[in-house]
Amino acid sequence: MDMFNKLTTLFQQALETREPSVNLLESFVDHWKGITNYYIETTDETTPAKQTDIPWRLKQMLDILVYEEEHQESEETGPCMEYLLQHKLLETLCTLGKAQYPPGMSQQVLAFFSKFLAQIQQPVLHIINVYRPVQKLIRLCALPGSQTEKEEAQFLFVVCSRLKQDPYVLNYILEIKRDEPIKKKSSTSADGAHQQSHEAPSTANMPHSPPHGSAAPDTLRSGESGAYATPQQPPHLASPSRAPPASNDLIHALIHLTKSQKSRVVLKAHEGLLALVTLPKEETAECLAESTALCQLLVGRLCELYSMVPSSLDPADIHSFPHTHWRAQFSQGCSEKTMTFSGSEHLASFLGWLDYCDNLAKEAQKVLAVKLAKAIHQQWLLAVVQPQLLQMSEAGILVSTALLSCIIRQISAPTLMEELVFFLLGRQMQGEVRMDTDTHTLRCQLIEHCDHISDEISISTLRLFEELLQKPHEHIVFNLALRNLEHRGYIAPTPGGAEDRHAPDTEPLEETEELEEDPFFTDMYPEGEFNSAEQLLSLPQRQVEQRPSGQTQVADIVNSFLCLVPQEAKTSHHVQGAGYDTYVHDAHELYKECTAFSLEWGWPDSPKPPEPLPVGSDFYEGHLLKVLFDRIARILEQPYELNLQVTSLLSRLAVFPHPHLHEYLLDPYINLAPGxxxxxxxxxxxxxDLMQRIQHIPNFTEKLVHVRKQLMALEPETVMDHMTLLKGVIVLEEFCKELAAIAFVKLPPEEH
Known part of the structure; x- marks a missing residue:
């Protein structure tokens, strides 16, 4: 037995020391001849390819090519690879796959090409006898009624992944022609090489492929085979003036496969497009942006999915729909989580594709990201979304506004966000003019919808603006509010032109006298019962005397808002956990978020000197703030949900750390200009107004406490008189505490 083992070992060693290339090549050729002999000898044309020995032989050929490459000592191309290229085996396989003979042959060919491109490490796409059959096979993908979507998606994905190794051959794979001057200059490039490739030179003269990561040779060397014809230089990207290629190219095929019913196919198509847009080099991105239909096809699919969202959806369902990640739809159990109402699958598909486009815009080179964002602006936002927002149907406005809120929430790519902001608000930077409704029609219409006769439309549009203010884009805050506060026209001019932000010490008394003469404050209480108004003003007056000249201490602001609501209308102390401190944490988190946004915006630390308004003009707070102030003025007569949304939006504006916003929305002591x-x-x-109304409601405080407990689900709901007013008072108290908390978190650390 020992002797037998020794002989076996010696025999094995002898085999290993033999030159493997000869046997490898013979074996490789034998397998190829086995495939071709099948077509010569077989008489049964119905036997499926997978029941023949073709798949096994193709696997053996691939294994030989991979083994040869791994064990090749030099950078020279091995004889098996030379044979494959010289004899155009890939071209032949592509033809057999197209003929579907035997049945299912295309599936075997696609699988072979995918594995060949994925497993061969050296660059091969620049070789004419590789990229030409790849082009032909791409044209066979995504055809109507295809039974090989899985293999097609894998093949296209591998091609896109392989282009990262050879990005300079992108326009050859996409079949984008170079412009005329380059054609004349490149007489010996790929077109001339196509003719040489029909020759069959000796394998001894075959050059090796360029090493991994190296560029293609500048010219074809004398005696080189056409099988290795490479572009004369890294291919010039097509001129932007060139028309896009035919509709059976790589990009069209991938877009088509994203519509498949098979989730694995759709995922591979998504990943292929993602690999394509993230190819390195700006020139590659320019090629994709200017010389292909990539952006138009992506937006076309977006419009298609958007049109499939049912118009009968409940706006509340749309507003509450979670942020959708494009990969989530391919995870197991996703459909059970999202499909909670009729039509939600269409909404999920649309938002998933929008998130995918957003992801592409973030990952792509800037030139391609900008092109995609502008295409989305023109083809979808302006052409499809805007007409729906401007329609007259209240039901249509509700659904389209809710969808737009979801769209705003979904988008985060900087280029796409910028186009969305300009679509909604325009690019205007100058201060608004009263009654101007023509500068940007959509912006004006949306703001007017915040004060719509339909409370549902008002609530939905207010939510939209709140979503918008959560985006880190300076133009949003500036366009909606700061452009009107920039010159501080709300400050009353003082003699001599010097700024005096606050009234002199004697002014509080004068203001008190003025308030007592105001129709809102007279005859509210019987004689001697005007204590709440005195308390309302007394604390701020005492603090005015203590604060440094010319500045408002933030502590004064906090106390002013906390003391604003009269004791008769306060209910926090009657319910546990409803105090002012409950708002401080939320205000602190919101303030940190908004401060992080504004760090890059270069906002000043202190207000600018006020500029006098033109003669004959008065200060205008701007369209949005006007609507919000008008809504706050009617807080005692509006629905509870509407009041919550108005106060939420104002709180969001107040928390931004711009000195003019802080002064105008949070400083009670500014000396306002007339009007x-x-x-x-x-x-x-x-x-x-509240103090007047309290006098006509018996047991007002008890009823108010009861309503508050109902809202907190501490007591069962019951119907009572003045319910809207009572709820409005509760929102008012909470709003004042929220503003106080916002002012508190803006305190300098030493004042805390």
Missing amino acids: SRSLFSVLIRVIG
Whole structure:
């Protein structure tokens, strides 16, 4: 037995020391001849390819090519690879696959090409006898009624992945022709090489492929085979003026496969497109942007999916629909989580594709990202979304506004966000003019919808603006509010032109006298019962005397808002966990978020000197703030949900750390110009109205506490008189505490 083992070992060693290339080549050729002999000898044309020895022989050929490459000592191409290229085996396989003979042959060919491109490490796509059959096979993909979608998706994905190794041959794979001057200059390039490739030179003269990562040779060397014809230089990307290629190219095929019913096919198509747009080099991105239909096809699919979202969806379902990640639809159990109402699958598909486009815009080179964003703006937002937002049907407005809120929430790519912002708000930077409704029609219409006769439309549009203000884009805050506060026209001019932001010490008394003469404040209480108004003003007056000249201490602001609502209308102390401190944490988190946004925006630390308004003009707070102030003025007569949304939007604006926003929305002590109003002055008027109404409601405080407990689900709901007013008072109290909390988190650390 020992002797037998020794002989076996010696025999094995002898085999291993033999030159493997000869046997490898013979074996490779034998397998190829076995495939070709099948077509010569077989008489049964119905036997499926997978029941023949073709798949096994193709696997053996591939294994030989991989083994040869792994054990090749030099950078020279091995004889098996030379044989494959010289005899155009890939071309022949492509032809056999197209003929579907035997049945199912295309499946075997696609699988072979996929494995060949994935497993061969050296660059091969630049070789004419590789990229030409690859082109032909691409044209056979995504045809109607195809039974090989799985193999097609894998093949196309591998091609896109392989292009990362050879990005300079992108326009050859996409069959984008170079412009005329380059054609004349490149007389010995790929077109001339096509003719040489029909020759069959000796394998001894075959050059090796360029090493991994190296560029293609600048010219074809004398005696080189046409099988290795490479572009004369790294291919010039097509001129932007060239028309896109035919509709059976790589990009069209991938887009088509994203519509497949098979989720694995769709996922591979998505990943293939993602690999394509993330190819390195700006020139590659220019090629994709200017010389292909990539952006148009992506947006076309977006429009198609958007049109499939049912118009009968409940806006509340749309608003509550979660952020959708494009990969989530391919995860197991996803459909059970998202399909909670009729039509939600269409909404999920649309939002998933939107998230995918957003992801592409983030991953792509800037030139391609900008091109995609502008195509989305023109082809979808302007052409499809805007007409729906401007329609007259209230039901249609509700659904389209809710969808737009979802769209805003979904988008985060900078280039795409910028186009969305300009679509919604325009590019205007100058201050708004009162009654101007023509500068940007959509912006004006959306803001008017915040004060629509339909409360549902108002709530939905207010939610939209709140979603918009959560995006880190400076133009949003500037366009909606700061452009009108930039010159501080709300500050009353003082003699001599010097700025005096606050009234002198004697002004609070004068203001008190003025309030007592105001119709909102007179005859509210019987004689001697005007204590709440005195308390409302007394604390701020005492603090005015203590604060440094010319500045408002933030602590004064906090106390001013906390003391604004009269004691009779306060209910926090009657319910556990409803105090002012409950808002501080949320305000702190919101303030950190908004501060992080604004760090890159270069906002000033202190207000600019006020500029005088033109003669004959008065200060205008701007369209959005006007609507919000008008809504706050009616807080005692509006639905509870609407009041919550108005106050939420104002709180979001107030938390931004711009000194003008802080001053105009949070500082109760500014000396307002004639005819101007601030948020605090509007709230003062509301309190005056409230004090009058309290006198006509018996047991007002008890009813208010009962309603508050109902809203907190501490007591069962019951119907009572003045329900809208009572709920409005509760929202007013909470809003004042929220503003106080926002002011508190803006305190300098030493004042905390």
